[in-house]
Amino acid sequence: MNMHSPTVSSPRPKPARPKAHATSTLAEFDRAITAIDIAGLLGMPVENVSRVLRHEDLEGLLYRELTTAERTAWLQKARDALTDDVLQRTGPERQARWQAGWQEVLDRVDRDGVSAESVMPQYFRHDTLRLNGRYIRVPDGTFEYRLHRALCRVIFSRYVLGADRVVELGCGTGANLLLLRDMFPDTPLVGCDWAKSSQEIVTEIDAAKGNIAGANLDMLTMEGADRLPVTADTAVVTLHALEQLGNRFGPLLAFLMDAGPRICVHLEPIAELYDPNNEFDSVALEYHNKRNYLSGFLTELRELENAGRVEILAARRTGFGSPFQEAYSLIVWRPTV
Ligand SMILES: C[S@@+](CC[C@H](N)C(=O)[O-])C[C@H]1O[C@@H](n2cnc3c(N)ncnc32)[C@H](O)[C@@H]1O
Numbered sequence: 300m301n302m303h304s305p306t307v308s309s310p311r312p313k314p315a316r317p318k319a320h321a322t323s324t325l326a327e328f329d330r331a332i333t334a335i336d337i338a339g340l341l342g343m344p345v346e347n348v349s350r351v352l353r354h355e356d357l358e359g360l361l362y363r364e365l366t367t368a369e370r371t372a373w374l375q376k377a378r379d380a381l382t383d384d385v386l387q388r389t390g391p392e393r394q395a396r397w398q399a400g401w402q403e404v405l406d407r408v409d410r411d412g413v414s415a416e417s418v419m420p421q422y423f424r425h426d427t428l429r430l431n432g433r434y435i436r437v438p439d440g441t442f443e444y445r446l447h448r449a450l451c452r453v454i455f456s457r458y459v460l461g462a463d464r465v466v467e468l469g470c471g472t473g474a475n476l477l478l479l480r481d482m483f484p485d486t487p488l489v490g491c492d493w494a495k496s497s498q499e500i501v502t503e504i505d506a507a508k509g510n511i512a513g514a515n516l517d518m519l520t521m522e523g524a525d526r527l528p529v530t531a532d533t534a535v536v537t538l539h540a541l542e543q544l545g546n547r548f549g550p551l552l553a554f555l556m557d558a559g560p561r562i563c564v565h566l567e568p569i570a571e572l573y574d575p576n577n578e579f580d581s582v583a584l585e586y587h588n589k590r591n592y593l594s595g596f597l598t599e600l601r602e603l604e605n606a607g608r609v610e611i612l613a614a615r616r617t618g619f620g621s622p623f624q625e626a627y628s629l630i631v632w633r634p635t636v
Contacts, residue, residue: 328361328438332446340431340617341453341629351456356449360442365427365434373427373434377582377623381589388591389543391519394493397471401496404472408500413507418472418500419444429620432579444474446619450566450627451478451538458564458612458631462486462534466527466560468518468551469540471497473504473511479536480508489528491516518543521550529558536564539626545591552599556608559634569628571597572616583624592624600632610635 334352338345365373380386387393404418411417424440437443455478459465463486465479470490479488488511490501501513516523518540529535535555541548555563570587573580588594603609613631620627 325361325438328363328436330362330364332357332360332362332449337449337453340619340627341450342613342615343453343457347457348453351453352449353452356445356452359438360446360449362428362430362435362437362442365436369436370434373622374578374582377586380623381582381585386586386589388589389545390591393543394517397492398494398496401472401492401494401500405496405500405503408503413477413504415448415474415477418474418477418504420472420474423447425621427622429579429583429618429622429625431618432577434622443621447538447627448474448478450617450619451475452482454564454566454629455479455482455536458562459483459534459536462561463532464489464528464530465534465536466491466529467540468516468535468537469493469543470501470513471540473497473501475536475538476501476511477504477508480504480511485510488512489514491518491523491527493517518551519547521554524554527558529555529560531559531561533558533560534562534564535560538566539568541565541567541596542592542626544593546594548593548596548599552596556603556634562612562631562633565630566627567596567630568592568620568624568626569597569614569616569630570594572614572628573625583620586623590624597630600630604632608636609633 334349335345338348400421408417423444425443426437426439428435428437428443465486466489467475468491470476470492473490476488476490491514495515498513498515501511505511514523514526568587570584573584575581575584597614600609600611604611609632611632613629615629617627617629
């Protein structure tokens with residue numbers, strides 16, 4: 300299966316919080332994500348996190364840890380996934396797949412209107428996730444999406460606040476732009492993606508919320524970059540999007556070094572942050588490599604930092620992820636010359 304890209308299928312039902320009728324099932328979830336947990340994942344003071352999070356960000360984020368037997372079974376499942384022939388590699392040939400997946404979301408937005416629920420990407424569907432070196436079971440696929448949003452709210456408020464404009468590269472369904480608009484009502488937002496259906500969704504979000512532009516951009520070639528308004532006051536963000544570039548991030552990095560934005564914020568799977576000697580990590584790292592996810596980006600940034608050309612403000616694994624890998628490592632940096 301295509302673990303981290305949209306599948307072309309009939310639109311998912313509108314995601315909903317677990318309903319009352321599921322109470323007997325919900326009783327198994329004996330833990331809840333708190334502001335303290337989020338502070339721990341991001342390595343930030345809990346006071347700062349609590350100040351930013353809204354009550355609804357954490358509401359119903361219930362989970363339980365897998366038993367030892369379940370953990371063993373999941374590790375095996377993750378290993379089996381590595382030999383799965385349908386596991387697809389990232390690359391230029393994936394563009395049509397993204398286009399089709401986001402067309403499904405566009406159809407849903409046309410039908411249901413713009414909301415955090417209607418723009419939820421289809422790949423948020425797992426009920427088993429990774430958290431702090433363990434597998435956890437959650438009520439449904441909306442848990443990952445909602446924790447993703449909570450993490451983004453804290454990250455954006457820490458690093459994006461104050462930018463004159465925010466440009467999201469590989470913005471997909473615009474879910475993060477919707478959150479950014481909610482957080483920064485007056486800041487112009489730009490969402491870029493190589494899938495034209497993404498720009499159509501962004502147009503709908505703009506019609507509903509205002510001051511959000513879509514732009515077609517191929518991050519592999521940087522075709523379309525000449526029209527991008529990235530200046531010294533711009534914050535550039537990517538969420539699970541650089542992952543798609545494998546080791547072909549050179550043109551994008553050269554663009555950013557040249558444009559000199561005030562800050563670049565990435566929430567991505569970062570191969571360098573796994574411990575290859577740890578079984579739980581090594582199976583994720585193998586998955587990462589098999590999918591041809593982002594490789595060498597942090598190493599390159601560190602080399603640029605040693606050469607005095609960039610400043611790295613954060614490079615941190617949060618320990619949160621899907622069952623197969625952790626797409627929630629935080630890298631924050633800025634060009635210095
Ligand atoms: C996993 S999705 C993440 C979407 C969005 N950032 C989010 O967090 O919901 C990856 C996105 O990267 C886009 N993408 C993949 N390769 C790309 C490329 N070469 N240029 C531009 N966008 C690309 C896909 O179309 C998709 O929207």
